[in-house]
Amino acid sequence: MPKIALASPPFRCKNIAMKTTTPRTAVRVIPCLDIDDGRVVKGVRFQNLRDSGDPAEVARLHTQNGADEIAFLDITATHHRRDTLIDILRQVAAQCFVPLTAGGGVRSAEDMRKLLNAGADKVSVNSAALARPELIEECALRFGAQCVVVAIDARRRPDAPDQWDALTHGGRRSAEREAVAWARHAAALGAGEILLTSFDRDGTRSGFDIPLLRAVTAAVSVPVIASGGAGGLADLVAAVRDGGASAVLAASIFHDRDTTPLRARRALAAAGLPARPG
Numbered sequence: 001m002p003k004i005a006l007a008s009p010p011f012r013c014k015n016i017a018m019k020t021t022t023p024r025t026a027v028r029v030i031p032c033l034d035i036d037d038g039r040v041v042k043g044v045r046f047q048n049l050r051d052s053g054d055p056a057e058v059a060r061l062h063t064q065n066g067a068d069e070i071a072f073l074d075i076t077a078t079h080h081r082r083d084t085l086i087d088i089l090r091q092v093a094a095q096c097f098v099p100l101t102a103g104g105g106v107r108s109a110e111d112m113r114k115l116l117n118a119g120a121d122k123v124s125v126n127s128a129a130l131a132r133p134e135l136i137e138e139c140a141l142r143f144g145a146q147c148v149v150v151a152i153d154a155r156r157r158p159d160a161p162d163q164w165d166a167l168t169h170g171g172r173r174s175a176e177r178e179a180v181a182w183a184r185h186a187a188a189l190g191a192g193e194i195l196l197t198s199f200d201r202d203g204t205r206s207g208f209d210i211p212l213l214r215a216v217t218a219a220v221s222v223p224v225i226a227s228g229g230a231g232g233l234a235d236l237v238a239a240v241r242d243g244g245a246s247a248v249l250a251a252s253i254f255h256d257r258d259t260t261p262l263r264a265r266r267a268l269a270a271a272g273l274p275a276r277p278g
Contacts, residue, residue: 026274027240028068028247029261030225031254033058034075035104038088040255041075053255056091062254063096066262066278070096071195071249073124073151074104075170086118093119101149101195109138116143124195126151127168130175130182133189140190149225150191154179154212155199164212171199180215187220194224195249201229205252208235213243225249233259233267240273 033040039051040058059070072092089102102115103124112123123143129135129150140148153171154164164179175182183194196216198209208229217224223246226239230250239245253259268275 024274025246026068026276027245027268028225029066029236029264029268029275030069030071030101030247030249031062031067031261032071032073032227032249032251033092034073034251035088036074036076055088056095058255059092059096062261063098065260066265067098068261068265068276069099069101069247071101071124072120073102077105086114089115089118089120103149103151108135109142112139112143112147116147122147122149122193124149124151126153129186130166130168130177133185136186136189136191140192145190145192148191149193149195150183150186151195151197152179152183152186152216153197153199154209156209156212162211162215167199179212180219183216184219187222191222193222194220195227196224198228202227203252204229205231207231208239208243208245210238210243213239213245217244223247233264236264237267237271237273240268241271
């Protein structure tokens with residue numbers, strides 16, 4: 001049965017993102033289903049997309065193989081001004097019994113409500129939030145900060161190696177905002193998590209951008225999901241151990257069956273990092 005979005009927020013406050021002294025929770029391993037025209041796809045730096053299967057089938061496989069969560073992102077919804085594929089989300093949610101994050105083309109709290117009602121546990125916002133940051137606060141106040149994931153696609157500035165541009169429209173445009181500063185602002189507005197993707201590393205399997213991860217995890221008190229560049233289990237470990245990530249997201253290594261989420265969790269545990277037993 002589809003989940004029903006909260007009718008009223010659990011709390012109301014301006015600065016929803018707050019530091020916590022609770023013990024560190026298990027690192028989450030999150031396969032990512034990038035959706036284009038109803039299919040799971042994967043490319044390099046958001047280009048040259050190749051087909052990776054049916055969303056419901058891929059989601060079911062990753063769930064069976066130990067995923068802690070699954071991210072479902074319609075990667076061209078904003079660019080083509082299409083609504084998020086609600087029907088596909090319902091199909092995925094019906095077969096995926098782990099938390100599900102959905103996003104792509106979300107422009108309003110009403111868009112977020114539709115995704116939550118279709119089966120999402122959390123909703124990702126990106127381009128629309130950069131254009132109108134108040135969207136983050138509106139969604140957090142209506143549904144709770146725990147439902148709001150702010151996705152940041154970051155590209156390293158060639159003239160400033162310790163700074164990154166935040167990108168919009170699937171990496172096609174610069175938002176004219178520095179990514180670390182934007183992450184800090186998004187958290188202050190009510191983002192419950194930051195989904196941080198390195199545009200430079202996306203699909204390259206060359207490892208996560210550790211300096212980028214360090215900069216953002218140091219700037220915010222909310223969980224940061226590392227994305228972009230995973231080539232193997234060692235990269236997942238490095239994102240947490242060296243970059244400070246609270247979760248690791250990957251696509252190619254799971255879709256191509258190089259490894260599984262269960263093996264990733266075991267690698268994290270073997271490195272002395274908190275991970276769900278398996």
